[in-house]
Every structure is written in C-alpha cells, then in structure tokens.
Amino acid sequence: MTERKKRFRSLSIRLLMILTAAMLLALVVNILSILDYVDDEAEEVLDARLLLTAKNLLRQSERFVREGNLNEAWLTLETIRGLENTWLKEFAMMEGGLFGTEVDSPGNEEIRAYVWFASADGLVKIGQPMPGYGAGKGAGLQTLRYDSHEWRVAAVQNKTAEHFLYVAQRDDLRTYLVHEIGGKLLQKELLSIPVIVLVLWLGIRRGLRPLSRLNAQIARRKPGNLQPVSVENIPGEIAPLVESINRLLKRLQSSLESERSFTANAAHELRNPLAVVRNVARILTRTDSMEEVHVSGRILDKSAERMGELLSQLLHLARLDALTQADLQEPVVLRTLLEDVVAELVPEADAQGIQLAYSCSEEAVLQADRELMSLLVHNLLGNAIKYGHQHAEISVSRDDGALRLEVLDDGPGVSDSELPHLFERFYRGTVAKQQAQGNGLGLSIVKRIVELHGFRISAGRRTEGGLRVSLLIPEGSWAPA
Structure with a gap:
C-alpha cells in the first residue's frame, strides 16, 4: 500500500x-x-388440518363405540x-434439510404423533395417549414441550x-417448512449478493465520475492559474465544495495581486532614496x-532616515499580516495610552509649530493589544501633525454604547474622490505628495490593526478644512474604568 493510499481512504470503497x-x-x-x-401461515394451515383430522376421527370413533x-x-x-x-419422520429425515437429518436407532423408532379417544374425565378408551398430557384441558389447540420438541395438540369434543x-x-x-423455505431464500440471497455489490460498485463509480473530472481539471492546471473552477455539469452535492474552492482561489488571487503590488510599490519607494x-x-568621490x-x-x-522609516513600516505590516487576531488578554487603560503617545509626539509637533490638543471625557479600559493600539494612535496623530497647518487634536467621547476616538487636523485634507483609497497601501493623495514626504503605509497599518480588533474606522473632510x-x-x- 502506498503512502498516498494510507493517508486517503477511497470514498468509493467507503x-x-x-x-x-x-x-x-x-x-x-x-x-x-x-x-x-411463513411460520404463521404454516401454523394456520397445519392447525386447520389437525383440527379437521381430529373431528373426522371423533365421528368415526363414536360410531364404532356405539356399534361396539x-x-x-x-x-x-x-x-x-x-x-x-411416518410422513412426519420423512420430513424430519429428508436430505438437504438445513436443520440436519435425524436417524432413529434400530428397535427404538421415535414417535412423532399420538392419537387417542378419551372420556370427559380423562379416561383413555382407545389409542395411545401422549405422555404427560393431563386430562381436563378442554377442547382447542395447545402447544406443549415434550421430549426436547414442541408438540401441537388438537382436542375436539362431541356435542x-x-x-x-x-x-x-x-x-x-x-420446522421443515420454515427451514426449507428459509434455506432456499438464503441461498438465493447469497447468490444475488455478488451481483448486487457489482451493480453498486458500478453505480458508485459512475456517480463519482464528476469528482474524477473535477480532480483531473484541477490537476491539469498550471501553478499560476487561479481562474475559477468550472461548475458545468457539477452535481448539486459537490457544488458547495466547488464554490468554496472558487472563493478560496479568488481570495488567493487577490492576495497574490496585493503582494505583487506591495512588492512593486516597496521597490519603487526604496529606489528613490537608493538612487x-x-x-x-x-559626488563625494569627485569633490574636495x-x-x-x-x-x-x-x-x-x-x-537613510526615509529608508529606515519605510523598512520599519514594512516590518509592521508583515507582522500584522501574519496575525489572525489581536492579543486581547491584557486590559488597556485608554487615558494612559493616549497620554504616553501625545507626550512622545509633543517635540515633533513643537518642531513643526503645531499646537497639539488632547481631551478625554471618558475613563475607559479597552480589551485590546496595547502595543498595536499605541502604534495606531501614533500613526493617526503623527499624520495630523505632518499635514496640519497650526492645530492637531485627539479626543475621546461616548457614542451611544460605543466609544469614539477622533483625530482632527486643519491641513489641506483630501478630495472626495481620494477618500475611498485613503487606507490603501502606498496610497498618497495629491496634496500629500506635494507637501510632505511619506510612503503611504501609515493609514494602511492603522486599518489592519482596526481589522484585527474588530473595530471600525472612517475618514472625512471637515467643513472648516482638514481631515477627520x-x-x-x-x-x-x-x-x-
């Protein structure tokens, strides 16, 4: 048995x-x-015959007794x-019976029937009574156990x-009727089993043929072919499987395209500082x-600073892409987190002449990853400082049962057509390209952190100018808290 067969059991055989x-x-x-x-029917027929025989013999015996x-x-x-x-013995000793052949010993022939004529008080007048059969049981049919066999006794009375x-x-x-009929049926059923199994096998192979075609279709594909699998002539039972495969291929294609775009953009961003x-x-080699x-x-x-920043953000994205969910084990005090980030960015804001405002009206503890949330707030507030003219603000408030954190600036903002692309990787708006250096990864990192936590984020233009x-x-x- 090959390793493949050990790992995968055949669905057809199963x-x-x-x-x-x-x-x-x-x-x-x-x-x-x-x-x-058959047993019920045989018993009904044989009981009727037994009663009829007993009634006939009763009439004859009474007539002979009256005549003396x-x-x-x-x-x-x-x-x-x-x-x-005699005829019961013939059935019992008939060759081919499933219950065996009985042989009476010489001089000791087994008795298989008893017939006797008796009075109402049980006195036997004529015939040989059955041993152990007591008087006074009345007319009718009875089943008794005697001499390791069951006996059927029919008793009839005169008027x-x-x-x-x-x-x-x-x-x-x-016993003969039941066993003989059962034996014949069993023989026929046993002979039919191989035929039925063969028909079942052929039917299963034919029924699973679409799976074989699907397997062949996928096996013939080239490694780079991520087009959807054809659902033509696919049975309804495996259609959900094919649809799941197609959804997986679509996600994989989207992921590969994203990776290719990511690699191309990263190479482009690194090319400029390297150039x-x-x-x-x-110049240094030729100047004195x-x-x-x-x-x-x-x-x-x-x-070098630009390349370092780019590499740092690329490493952040690589780490975030490898995660499936954020680590929510440690509670995070929101006020402490915001104060730490604001204190870290105050020198940068002062250097650019930006007045940094901070307000937190809610004392809250988050179920979140502290390191990732710190990076999220740092990127949002850092962007506000980078693109703001004079002011940048971060605030926390309650929104029904939710908590809302907002970051505002008074910079040039973005156009309505650019808002849907703001959180895409390496995307930078027209004004952002003109006014500040950057690589377009900060907000995409923010979006990934939001996805890992199950939060929601949005961006919009402020009526007084800037971005919210x-x-x-x-x-x-x-x-x-």
Whole structure:
C-alpha cells in the first residue's frame, strides 16, 4: 500500500461498504420477516388440518363405540397415528434439510404423533395417549414441550362433551417448512449478493465520475492559474465544495495581486532614496569641497532616515499580516495610552509649530493589544501633525454604547474622490505628495490593526478644512474604568 493510499481512504470503497452493509441488513430483516410470515401461515394451515383430522376421527370413533366395534375404532386410530408418524419422520429425515437429518436407532423408532379417544374425565378408551398430557384441558389447540420438541395438540369434543378425541403432532413438518423455505431464500440471497455489490460498485463509480473530472481539471492546471473552477455539469452535492474552492482561489488571487503590488510599490519607494545615495556617493568621490561633503552628508542622512522609516513600516505590516487576531488578554487603560503617545509626539509637533490638543471625557479600559493600539494612535496623530497647518487634536467621547476616538487636523485634507483609497497601501493623495514626504503605509497599518480588533474606522473632510479620522470601538470591547 502506498503512502498516498494510507493517508486517503477511497470514498468509493467507503460508500460501497456502507451500502453493502445496509443491503445485507435489509436482506437479513427481509428473510426474518418472510420466515416469520411463513411460520404463521404454516401454523394456520397445519392447525386447520389437525383440527379437521381430529373431528373426522371423533365421528368415526363414536360410531364404532356405539356399534361396539372397539377393534375397528382402535385400528382406525392406530392407522392414522402410523401414517402421521411416518410422513412426519420423512420430513424430519429428508436430505438437504438445513436443520440436519435425524436417524432413529434400530428397535427404538421415535414417535412423532399420538392419537387417542378419551372420556370427559380423562379416561383413555382407545389409542395411545401422549405422555404427560393431563386430562381436563378442554377442547382447542395447545402447544406443549415434550421430549426436547414442541408438540401441537388438537382436542375436539362431541356435542354432549362426553367424549374427546386428541391428535398430538410433533413440530417436524413446521420446522421443515420454515427451514426449507428459509434455506432456499438464503441461498438465493447469497447468490444475488455478488451481483448486487457489482451493480453498486458500478453505480458508485459512475456517480463519482464528476469528482474524477473535477480532480483531473484541477490537476491539469498550471501553478499560476487561479481562474475559477468550472461548475458545468457539477452535481448539486459537490457544488458547495466547488464554490468554496472558487472563493478560496479568488481570495488567493487577490492576495497574490496585493503582494505583487506591495512588492512593486516597496521597490519603487526604496529606489528613490537608493538612487539619491548612489548619486551622492558619486559626488563625494569627485569633490574636495568640505561644504559639498556636509551637504551630501545631510542628504544621505535624510535618505537613510526615509529608508529606515519605510523598512520599519514594512516590518509592521508583515507582522500584522501574519496575525489572525489581536492579543486581547491584557486590559488597556485608554487615558494612559493616549497620554504616553501625545507626550512622545509633543517635540515633533513643537518642531513643526503645531499646537497639539488632547481631551478625554471618558475613563475607559479597552480589551485590546496595547502595543498595536499605541502604534495606531501614533500613526493617526503623527499624520495630523505632518499635514496640519497650526492645530492637531485627539479626543475621546461616548457614542451611544460605543466609544469614539477622533483625530482632527486643519491641513489641506483630501478630495472626495481620494477618500475611498485613503487606507490603501502606498496610497498618497495629491496634496500629500506635494507637501510632505511619506510612503503611504501609515493609514494602511492603522486599518489592519482596526481589522484585527474588530473595530471600525472612517475618514472625512471637515467643513472648516482638514481631515477627520474616527475610530469606533464597539460596546463589549471596552468598559468604564
């Protein structure tokens, strides 16, 4: 058995085993039902015959007794008993019976029938009574256990209830009928099983043919082919599977396109500072002027700073993309978090002449990742400082059951057409490209952090000018401090 076969069990064989087991169970139930029906029918027919025989013998025995011809009466009963005994023995010893062949020992022939004529008080007048059968049981049919066999006894009485005639018959014929019919049925069912299994196997293989075609279709694909799998002639049972595969392929294609775009944009962003470094290096190799050396050093320092910032944000994105959800184990006090970030950015705001305002009307504890939330607030407030003219503000307020964190600036803002793209990777608006350096990754990092926490974020233009970014923290993700 190959390693592949060890890992994957055949669906065809599994279905065949299940259906075969169900079929065998149905056959067994069917045979048992038929045997039970045959047993009931045989008992009904044989009981009717037994009663009819007893009634006929009662009439004959009474007539012989009235005529005083007891020998004739005895001979009649013994003849019937002998005939019953003989043909029951034939059934019991019949070859091919499923319950075996019985053999009587010489000189000790088994008795399989009893016939006797008795009075109402149980006194046997003619015939051989069945051992152990007591008097006074009345007319009708009874089943008794005697000599390791079941016996069926038919008792009939005359009109005056003065005389009774009994016919007792062992269960040989009943057993033969049930076993013989059951044996024939079993033989036929056993012979039909291979045919049924073959038909089931062919039907399963045919029914699973769409899966084979689907497997072949996917196996023939080239590694870069992420087009949807064809759903033509696909059975309804596997259509959800194919649709799930197509959705997965679509997400994978989108992810690969995003990765390719990300790589191209990252290469483009790195190309510019690297080109500056290369050009400055060439200048340094050809100049003897200390002034040019100092200028070149400042240029190299800015280029290195830009590349360092870009690489830092790329590493942040790589780390965030690898996460499936944020670490929510440690509670975060929002006021403390905001004060730390504001204190860190005050020198940068002062350097650019930006008045930084901060207000927090709600004391709240977040279920969030502190490091990621700090990065989120740092990027939002850093953008406000970078693009603001004179003011940048961060505030916290309650919005129904949610918590709203807003960052405002009085900068140039963005146009309505640019707002939907604001959180895309490497996207920078027209004004942003003209007024400040950057790489377009800050807000995309913010968006990814928001997604990991299950928050919501939006951006819009302020009527008085500038940009408003709103972070909505839903109820259940925070609690009053």
